[in-house]
Each structure stands twice: as structure tokens, then as C-alpha cells.
Amino acid sequence: MLRWLLLVVLLAGCSKGPDADLQYIGQARSAAAEWALVNSQAAEGKLTATYVDSMHRWIRQQIETAATSLTQPDSQYGDEIVALLQQPDDASAQDLRARAEALKKIEDEIESA
Numbered sequence: 001m002l003r004w005l006l007l008v009v010l011l012a013g014c015s016k017g018p019d020a021d022l023q024y025i026g027q028a029r030s031a032a033a034e035w036a037l038v039n040s041q042a043a044e045g046k047l048t049a050t051y052v053d054s055m056h057r058w059i060r061q062q063i064e065t066a067a068t069s070l071t072q073p074d075s076q077y078g079d080e081i082v083a084l085l086q087q088p089d090d091a092s093a094q095d096l097r098a099r100a101e102a103l104k105k106i107e108d109e110i111e112s113a
Contacts, residue, residue: 016071018110024066028081029103031062036096043093056089077106
């Protein structure tokens with residue numbers, strides 16, 4: 001039984017393409033949503049500059065990790081993630097939410113395929 005489980009896990013790790021990238025798309029989407037929340041609250045004066053700077057660094061690191069982990073970086077979702085990384089730290093929460101929603105749409109399309 002343990003051998004079969006190990007085989008399934010190994011085969012799943014070998015998959016390529018959009019299905020293999022779902023976790024990274026989700027990671028980038030989640031980071032974009034977090035970024036939008038941070039910028040929204042920062043604009044309302046609810047967060048310290050130190051906290052905001054720290055979160056921006058952490059969020060960018062998460063998105064960069066997702067981008068470099070993709071099996072298909074030259075894809076629609078790869079382009080969306082790169083575009084997300086090109087946003088300035090103080091990007092509008094609305095723009096960041098729109099990018100997160102675009103990634104969510106792609107995520108849903110891959111899951112339903």
C-alpha cells in the first residue's frame with residue numbers, strides 16, 4: 001500500500017503544464033490580494049510604514065517564487081504574474097485586486113478543464 005502511495009505522489013510531482021502550475025498561480029493570486037489589502041489599509045493610515053515596507057518585500061518574494069517555479073512561464077498566467085511584479089509597491093488596491101481576479105479566472109479555467 002505504501003509503495004502505491006509513493007508511486008502516486010511521484011507521478012503527481014512529474015506532471016507538467018497548467019495543472020502543475022495551479023499551486024503557483026494560487027500563490028501569486030493570494031499574494032496579490034494580500035498586497036491589495038495592505039495598500040488599502042496603508043492608504044487609510046491604519047498601518048505603519050515599517051510594516052508596509054516589510055509586507056511589500058515579503059509579498060514580492062512570494063510572487064517571485066511563484067514566477068520562477070512555473071513549468072510554463074510563457075503562458076497567460078505567467079504573463080499575469082510578471083505584470084503583477086511590475087507594479088510599484090504603492091499600486092492601487094483596485095489594480096491589484098483586478099490582477100488577483102484575472103489570476104483567479106485562469107485558475108478556475110484550469111481546474112475545470
